[in-house]
Amino acid sequence: MTQSRILLVIGGGIAAYKACELVRLIRRNGADVTCVLTDGGAQFVTPMSLAALSGNPVHTSLWDLQSETEIGHIQLSRAADLVVVCPATADLLARMTAGLADDLATTLLLATDKPVLAVPAMNVRMWQHAATQRNIAWLRQSGVEVMRPDEGPMACGEFGPGRLPEPDAIWDRISHLLAAGPAGTVTADPLSGQPDFDEGVQHRPLFGRHILVTAGPTHEPIDPVRYIANRSSGKQGFAIAEAAAAAGARVTLVAGPVTLATPPGVDRIDVESAREMADAVAAALPADAAVMVAAVADWRARDYAADKIKKDGGQLAPLPLAENPDILATLAARPDRPRLVVGFAAETSDVVAHAMAKRVRKGADWIVANDVSGDVMGGADNTVHLIRADGVENWPTLSKADVARRLIEHIGEELAND
Template sequence: MSKPTAPWRILLVIGGGIAAYKSCELIRLIRKEGGTVTCVLTEGGSHFVTPMTLAALSENEVYTTLWDLKNETEMGHIQLSRQADLVVVCPATADLMAKMAAGMADDLATTLLLATDKPVLAVPAMNVRMWQHPATQRNVAMLRASGVTVLEPDEGPMACGEFGPGRLPEPPVIWQRIRQALGGDPLADQPDFADAIHRPLHGRHVLVTAGPTHEPIDPVRYIANRSSGKQGFAIAAAAAQAGARVTLVAGPVHLPTPPGVERVDVETAREMAQAVEQALPADVAVMVAAVADWRPETVAGRKIKKQGLAPEPLPLTENPDILAGLAASPRRPALLIGFAAETNDVIPHAQQKRARKQVDWIIANDVSGDVMGGDANAVQIVRENDVVSLPEMPKDDVARVIVERIADALAR
């Protein structure tokens, strides 16, 4: 099958769950990026959103029944299933996925899903117990085995009052997966800074830190970590593309400065703390840098030479906590975001760090593999009341999702 090109045609099947309201935001995002959306509303979905709302947002007819005389004289369900580039089921309820796995076709949605020859992306949303039930997990496995892409739900509080996996991922995350499924990027042909006044971060100052710090031991050696700076530079670039004035405080990395970004190069943690202070005030601070926790108490003026078999002791002292200091500052940005690179218990450690540092979000990732220095990342956005899990994607796409969420948070 040839790869579709933008503008993409999305057939959106809306299941009967409370998360159906988020389909409205998804339609807005798809159309904002140049795609077209045709909606199929199930009977259950109609209890949460109306055909009139979906028609107004999509500017297309909304289909609700298999028994429409006008459409079905022309086999409308077959045409619907074949005209799209991608079929998206959102929300995909437990009932709807069970019918899909069983090959049932007792309404318009299930009939066109059985008749389509196009890729299908299902976005589950349901109670945590329903998601974890062996029947649901069996149905998910069957759908994936048959070629359907089934996303993992987010973890967080639910309308029923329970907490756990089962929440519908946020619309920007779903949109990123739609782009991946279609194999392209509708933003690629847009100029980065055209019409910046209409971009969502126009007039905002975004402060980003990136890369490692180097803490000198002597003129030759230093304490450092494996951070490449790629994720921080990608966030700075995405914020600039969204119209923000961006200050990027960069540790010692060999990366080009993103267009439209003011770059301040530093080496040590203390230099980074000073540069961050000088960059204030800012509306948003995204502290991506992997700052060394410790530095040598003293720096030798000459290279330290070996003295026998045992190495000389290297007394260390703690570096300034830039993130916690910024959280306690009277010039604290309205939105303060930290990063947590973890090798185990990623979400619990990130939740503890968010509370300890008194920041708004912690963006956590598992760095036990080759994330540091690599070009892809899978992160968890940990906020006060929920956790949003992003699938693994290129770091530029991770940055774009984060910046979209920043813009949404500032707009409230």
């Protein structure tokens, strides 16, 4: 088997020290790694340390006479299977967005025709700044994979999102991208400013697309210890998110309270209640397609009790309920709705008939209907019916992973018609 080759660009930030452990992980997993150290990165780690850990020369300057005699930056940018920028500082992300090429790192990033993974690390305020978020959105739209940073205490003493993910998590994303294969060159169309994808992405049908997925139950609090919930495990939604990422999409997964691991290559947002999920879905837009798999509670307690409700030896008074927002119908009615809105219908009887009515009532493009009268919620398999305006596809019983792959194939075909 051919050894995978990774080009690691190390930006200037305190998190650069973790690049040393990442280099060790890459080599331990059988891949080759060559490091490019920026001037800022060299303030935190040394070329000697990286050379010893990687077993390869470390590149630091665009003006290296021996390397550049043979146009070394072009060779570096093309020789790797994957380019990883870690840590990707706010400044480095901004320079990538602007297409600058004033040092070795930015020049090879502009010259590469290989997939690029950026792993941000910065102060929480810098991460949340509108300029940084705008840059990240453009990079993702242009085909760059951008990991979501971890949340926690920072070297500056603040707390929040912006911490570099742990090396194990970064390697998981690297291995996922290596397994997915080359994504092809992505450039910007000079007239529209939108990404223009070449033939190299055809085997990753959702490359450059943003897919929004919801999964799991919602918990609607009654008092500090009780809530209204359902039996959804989240497995089907997580499988769909994973299949979409494997097809090359940027995936946002809005997950209710489940204990499942985040699929590789997926940005996950955890929520508890239906109202939190509705807000997260709206914040995740725009998207090319939305797959609403979550089993959202239709009702919540009208009045939340600040203290635990006591029995007091008598009967519990009736619990007044209020209707939760209809996330699927609201999304389908938005002027900036995704190109394709897919809902799920979990039914216990007259499955297809109820789902067909639901598709029209909610304004969804497709509905995936399944019979949940057995052990589907929490089980490994699913039997579904794909309902569209032009008819019904009855699928055989499949594993949830196979259901996910088949649905993503259909979504890819539909979006390809745009």
